[in-house]
Structure formats: structure tokens, C-alpha cells
Amino acid sequence: MKHFFQRCAGLALTAALLAAAPLSQAHSFKLGQLEIGHPYARATVPGQPAAGAYISIENKGSxxxxxxxxxxxxAKSGEIHTMAMEGNLMKMREVDGGLEIKPGQKIAMQPGNGYHIMLMGLSKPLQAxxxxxxxxxxxxxxxxxxxxxxEDPAAAGAKDDMKGHMHH
Structure with a gap:
């Protein structure tokens, strides 16, 4: 009988750990033929009006x-933004008409690289x-x-990717 209760307790612990695992490790989501990978944002400081969020989207469909x-x-609003260097000036702007994901294409939104999601009018600072x-x-x-x-912006040598968004 003792082994039965130990085994049940062990199974309950395993189930609890498995249930919590997707929240504490890299995580992904699926919608139809689209796979959305590791959504994350950087922690913000008090008074910072906007934050960047990053995801990958892979279209496995035809x-x-x-x-x-x-x-x-x-946030009061969210937008899909693109970033590009024009000479020595970084230009960020909303993507008109949305962001197309072609069949077989994977778009990786990353700080300082191409596309990102802007969360504007934060109701409170985002905490790591x-x-x-x-x-x-x-x-x-x-x-x-x-x-x-x-995530903590100091982690993994993060760049200050929000300088251009302080005007929002």
C-alpha cells in the first residue's frame, strides 16, 4: 500500500511538472498551418510608454x-512594425496591410532586425x-x-531596441 501512495504522489508531481513546463521553457503555438514560436517581450522601466514583442511565424501550409x-x-494598442536603416538613421514604421507569410516561409521577429510587434500605451511596466x-x-x-x-533586457547581451519608439 505504501508503494501505491508513493507511486501516485510521483505521478502527480510528474503531471504538475509537465503542465508547468511549456510556461517556463521555450514555447510555441499552432493555428491551422501556422506555427508561432517563443513569444517574448523585454521588461520595461516605469514611465516607458511602449514595448517591443517578438515571435517567429512559420507557414507550413500551401x-x-x-x-x-x-x-x-x-497596452492601449498594438501594431506590426518594420525597422530599416536608411543611411545612418533607423526608421521604424507600421506595416501597411499586415505582414504576409508565404507558404514555407518563416519570419523571425527579433530585436534590431526587421519586424517586431509594438505594444503602445502600456498600462504598467512589464516585469521580467x-x-x-x-x-x-x-x-x-x-x-x-x-x-x-x-524577459530581462540585460539577458543575452540585449540591445537597446526601444530608443526609436519613445515618441509613441
Missing amino acids: AADRLVGVSSPV GEKIPLTLSFEKAGKIEVVVNV
């Missing part, structure tokens, strides 16, 4: 789709270790809510 909107309850909801709206696949891990 038809293109388009990310047409983003929203989160932690917290998880925030982010709703992604696709033209064909529909909507999905993903969990965004807020």
Missing part, C-alpha cells in the same frame, strides 16, 4: 496568410518573469491568444 492585427490587455496575453489576428487562419514571456 497558401499565404497575413498577420493583420495584434492586441493585448496590457511575468507572462502577458497577446492576441494575433490572421487574415485566413483567424485569431489566437499566445502567452508572451517577459
Whole structure:
């Protein structure tokens, strides 16, 4: 009988650890033929009005789709932005008409590189270790809510990728 209870306790612990694992490790989500990988944002400081969020989107289907909107309850608005260097000036602007993801294409949103999601009008600072909801709206696949891990900006030699967004 003792072994039975030990075994049940061990199974319960294993189940609890497995349930918690996706939240504490790299995480991904699937919507139709789209795979959304490792949504994360950088922690912010008090008074910072905007934050960048980053994801990867892979289209494993045979038809293109388009990310047409983003929203989160932690921000007044969300936009899909692109960043490009024009001479010595970094230009960031909203992507008109959404972001197309072609069949077989993988778009990796990363700090200082191409595309990112802007969360503007933050209701409070984003703190390292917290998880925030982010709703992604696709033209064909529909909507999905993903969990965004807020990470310490000092981790992994992070760049200051928010300088250009302080005007929002």
C-alpha cells in the first residue's frame, strides 16, 4: 500500500511538472498551418510608454496568410512594425496591410532586425518573469491568444531596441 501512495504522489508531481513546463521553457503555438514560436517581450522601466514583442511565424501550409492585427490587455494598442536603416538613421514604421507569410516561409521577429510587434500605451511596466496575453489576428487562419514571456533586457547581451519608439 505504501508503494501505491508513493507511486501516485510521483505521478502527480510528474503531471504538475509537465503542465508547468511549456510556461517556463521555450514555447510555441499552432493555428491551422501556422506555427508561432517563443513569444517574448523585454521588461520595461516605469514611465516607458511602449514595448517591443517578438515571435517567429512559420507557414507550413500551401497558401499565404497575413498577420493583420495584434492586441493585448496590457497596452492601449498594438501594431506590426518594420525597422530599416536608411543611411545612418533607423526608421521604424507600421506595416501597411499586415505582414504576409508565404507558404514555407518563416519570419523571425527579433530585436534590431526587421519586424517586431509594438505594444503602445502600456498600462504598467512589464516585469521580467511575468507572462502577458497577446492576441494575433490572421487574415485566413483567424485569431489566437499566445502567452508572451517577459524577459530581462540585460539577458543575452540585449540591445537597446526601444530608443526609436519613445515618441509613441
